[in-house]
Amino acid sequence: xxxxxxxxxxxxxxxxxxxxxxxxxxxxxxxxxxxxxxxxxxxxxxxxxxxxxxxxxxxxxxxxxxxxxxxxxxxxxxxxxxxxxxxxxxxxxxxxxxxxxxxxxxxxxxxxxxxxxxxxxxxxxxxxxxxxxxxxxxxxxxxxxxxxxxxxxxxxxxxxxxxxxxxxxxxxxxxxxxxxxxxxxxxxxxxxxxxxxxxxxxxxxxxxxxxxxxxxxxxxxxxxxxxxxxxxxxxxxxxxxxxxxxxxxxxxxxxxxxxxxxxxxxxxxxxxxxxxxxxxxxxxxxxxxxxxxxxxxxxxxxxxxxxxxxxxxxxxxxxxxxxxxxxxxxxxxxxxxxxxxxxxxxxxxxxxxxxxxxxxxxxxxxxxxxxxxxxxxxxxxxxxxxxxxxxxxxxxxxxxxxxxxxxxxxxxxxxxxxxxxxxxxxxxxxxxxxxxxxxxxxxxxxxxxxxxxxxxxxxxxxxxxxxxxxxxxxxxxxxxxxxxxxxxxxxxxxxxxxxxxxxxxxxxxxxxxxxxxxxxxxxxxxxxxxxxxxxxxxxxxxxxxxxxxxxxxxxxxxxxxxxxxxxxxxxxxxxxxxxxxxxxxxxxxxxxxxxxxxxxxxxxxxxxxxxxxxxxxxxxxxxxxxxxxxxxxxxxxxxxxxxx
Numbered sequence: 001x002x003x004x005x006x007x008x009x010x011x012x013x014x015x016x017x018x019x020x021x022x023x024x025x026x027x028x029x030x031x032x033x034x035x036x037x038x039x040x041x042x043x044x045x046x047x048x049x050x051x052x053x054x055x056x057x058x059x060x061x062x063x064x065x066x067x068x069x070x071x072x073x074x075x076x077x078x079x080x081x082x083x084x085x086x087x088x089x090x091x092x093x094x095x096x097x098x099x100x101x102x103x104x105x106x107x108x109x110x111x112x113x114x115x116x117x118x119x120x121x122x123x124x125x126x127x128x129x130x131x132x133x134x135x136x137x138x139x140x141x142x143x144x145x146x147x148x149x150x151x152x153x154x155x156x157x158x159x160x161x162x163x164x165x166x167x168x169x170x171x172x173x174x175x176x177x178x179x180x181x182x183x184x185x186x187x188x189x190x191x192x193x194x195x196x197x198x199x200x201x202x203x204x205x206x207x208x209x210x211x212x213x214x215x216x217x218x219x220x221x222x223x224x225x226x227x228x229x230x231x232x233x234x235x236x237x238x239x240x241x242x243x244x245x246x247x248x249x250x251x252x253x254x255x256x257x258x259x260x261x262x263x264x265x266x267x268x269x270x271x272x273x274x275x276x277x278x279x280x281x282x283x284x285x286x287x288x289x290x291x292x293x294x295x296x297x298x299x300x301x302x303x304x305x306x307x308x309x310x311x312x313x314x315x316x317x318x319x320x321x322x323x324x325x326x327x328x329x330x331x332x333x334x335x336x337x338x339x340x341x342x343x344x345x346x347x348x349x350x351x352x353x354x355x356x357x358x359x360x361x362x363x364x365x366x367x368x369x370x371x372x373x374x375x376x377x378x379x380x381x382x383x384x385x386x387x388x389x390x391x392x393x394x395x396x397x398x399x400x401x402x403x404x405x406x407x408x409x410x411x412x413x414x415x416x417x418x419x420x421x422x423x424x425x426x427x428x429x430x431x432x433x434x435x436x437x438x439x440x441x442x443x444x445x446x447x448x449x450x451x452x453x454x455x456x457x458x459x460x461x462x463x464x465x466x467x468x469x470x471x472x473x474x475x476x477x478x479x480x481x482x483x484x485x486x487x488x489x490x491x492x493x494x495x496x497x498x499x500x501x502x503x504x505x506x507x508x509x510x511x512x513x514x515x516x517x518x519x520x521x522x523x524x525x526x527x528x529x530x531x532x533x534x535x536x537x538x539x540x541x542x543x544x545x546x547x548x549x550x551x552x553x554x555x556x557x558x559x560x561x562x563x564x565x566x567x568x569x570x571x572x573x574x575x576x577x578x579x580x581x582x583x584x585x586x587x588x589x590x591x592x593x594x595x596x597x598x599x600x601x602x603x604x605x606x607x608x609x610x611x612x613x614x615x616x617x618x619x620x621x622x623x624x625x626x627x628x629x630x631x632x633x634x635x636x637x638x639x640x641x642x643x644x
Contacts, residue, residue: 128154141166151206153199161191165231184231187267192238192260200245203334208305211272226271233276235262240283246336250288257283264301275302288364290357293318305333319355319371324348339382339410346378350391356435363410366435370394383410396429398422416460421470423454441490445530448509450475463487467498477505477518495528510535516588517547521556537562549630551609553578565589579603594627618643 132146142165149158166185196207242255260283267276281297296316302309308328315322324347331341355371362382376390387404404418427446431439441462446452456470465486472479484498500523507516510532521544527537543556553575560569566589571582584597599622606616610632620643628634 149210151197152209153206155195155197155206157195157197157206157210159193160189162189164188164190184229186232186234188234188236189238190236192235194238194240196240196242198244198246198335202246203336205242205244205335208272208333211269211274212305227269228271229267229269231267233262233264233267235260237261244335253287255285256287257285259284273302273304275300277301287361290360292358292361306330317358319357319369321351321353322348323352340384341381343381344378344385348375348378350375363435365437367437368433368435368439370433372397372433383408385409394433397425397433399425413462414460417458419457421454421456421458423452426451443490443492443494445489445494448476456481462490465489476509478503479505493528493534494530497526499524517550519546520544521546527562532565534564535562536564549609551577577603577605577608592627592629594625596625598623 128150130146130148131144133144135143144163144165145161147158147160147163148156151157165187194207196205198205238260240255240257240260241253244252244254246252260281262281263279264276265279268274278297278299278301282294283297284291284293286292294315294317296314299313300309300311302311307330310326313322313324313326325345326347327345329343329345331337331343335342350373352374353371354374355369356366357369360366360369372392372394374390374392377388378390379386379388384407385405387401387406389402390404391398391400393399400422401418402420404416404421407415409416427442427444427449431442434442451474453473454470456472457468458470459466459468467481467484470481470484472481480501482499484500485496487495487497501521502523503520504518505520507519508514510530521542523539523541525537525539525541527535527539529535538561539558541558543558545552545554546556547553553573555574557572558567558569560567560571565587567586568584571580571586573580573582578601580599580601580603582597582599584595584599586595586597587593601619601622604618606612606618607614610630621641623639623641625637626634
């Protein structure tokens with residue numbers, strides 16, 4: 001049954017003339033038509049049987065060859081001499097093909113072919129690859145077990161339990177020789193262990209050095225392109241570690257990832273350049289005693305000697321979500337001194353959210369894990385970068401800037417500068433958002449200021465906050481600030497100096513005294529401390545209105561020193577209820593106000609301050625001491641002249 005019908009058709013057609021005697025009643029044309037129809041039917045049946053025959057040759061080559069031999073012996077003796085010749089030639093060619101197929105599928109042949117391929121790669125590219133076993137099927141699909149690749153220190157930095165390559169090995173053999181390229185339908189790595197190491201004293205990792213083996217570094221030969229690889233890549237249940245031995249201990253362990261699974265439908269290698277579309281990359285890692293799980297990592301990945309690019313990135317973890325583009329520009333091809341030499345180009349979308357839990361992966365003493373939304377552009381290394389159109393916010397804190405420069409942020413002696421800062425928060429909420437090493441220095445001087453809204457320019461260092469110009473709205477009042485500096489703000493005695501136009505400032509919150517209430521005016525101040533018990537302020541101020549003992553007084557000028565709730569200096573009053581010039585000491589340190597002054601009163605309506613009807617006008621010169629809770633219990637020990 002296995003004799004090809006094609007041969008039978010040829011033999012039948014060859015016997016047309018012999019059959020004329022039995023078919024003498026039919027014309028020659030009719031006979032030919034009948035025979036051709038039979039041949040066509042036979043060919044159709046033959047195609048089906050040929051498909052079955054090919055399957056037998058691949059899966060049972062030895063048994064099929066034996067069947068061919070037996071059938072050939074029968075067929076050769078049953079036809080005419082020239083038909084026998086055709087059969088002999090057919091079976092000879094078919095036998096050669098079968099022998100070749102059998103030879104190719106022998107384990108010794110597969111191993112020899114794999115060894116030859118490895119020798120070519122190891123010789124041409126000075127790679128150090130080895131395997132335990134290799135299986136190659138007829139279609140060119142390769143399964144390699146126990147794949148190992150050594151780095152330049154002879155460490156097995158890539159180990160793969162099982163590596164599969166789906167390909168056409170005839171095409172591979174042609175391309176690697178002529179086009180210096182490899183193309184696979186798919187590459188699969190199971191239980192891989194990849195160790196990327198920058199050895200002590202070196203600035204380039206072993207992985208980068210390995211990729212450079214495929215690029216000679218010489219001027220490219222136009223007749224021979226650089227090595228190229230194209231494939232779909234899948235990594236299953238693997239491990240990846242990135243270690244820089246120039247940084248000892250945990251600091252040098254940039255990544256220790258387990259349960260690594262990756263799907264990249266299109267990986268391309270061109271010389272030393274690598275690019276890939278990563279559909280998903282998941283893993284678990286641990287650093288500084290904290291575990292981190294990356295649930296989704298998808299991006300258009302590109303790596304060259306000069307940069308690493310993550311375009312259209314989606315990074316979703318158990319705490320954070322980042323979406324955007326990130327590019328790391330290397331320093332002469334090196335990742336060394338990452339915080340100072342590797343420049344970031346980052347653009348984060350509005351939906352991005354970052355948790356301090358993951359910031360602590362890089363900044364070890366970041367111990368505040370409240371998540372916050374972040375968006376905008378960042379350029380520069382971590383210790384000197386610029387933010388553009390940047391926004392940081394959570395339900396309680398909102399900080400935005402069109403442009404901000406940050407220097408030495410990780411070294412402690414930081415400098416933050418911006419000409420356009422917009423902020424909306426309470427001081428307590430801002431501190432709660434910060435790690436402990438920052439919030440401790442912020443103290444609590446503005447805890448009672450309520451909601452703070454600021455727009456303007458600012459410069460911040462560990463020693464000073466300087467506002468060249470800005471508008472501030474708080475829960476206790478508002479101010480327009482110019483050339484205002486706050487120094488030693490992390491100490492118990494912060495110092496401040498500058499000019500402020502204040503409106504409806506509730507001074508009782510600051511002074512902890514109800515004797516003085518809302519105040520509006522222009523203030524030049526040079527002082528220290530926001531605690532009224534230790535406050536010391538030198539001022540020249542023009543007060544348009546002030547509430548004293550629940551009475552409003554307008555148009556005051558101050559030129560003096562407020563020291564520990566005691567004012568010593570000059571006060572000029574030009575109000576419709578009081579006009580006077582007062583020089584001396586006024587003590588607000590107790591509920592009962594006392595004074596030792598020299599006053600020239602030109603107009604004082606006593607009834608206004610004692611809540612009595614009508615007017616009682618007093619004028620004159622007063623020199624001496626006085627004390628009162630209000631005017632109703634006023635005690636005087638003064639020398640008065642020209643009283644009227």
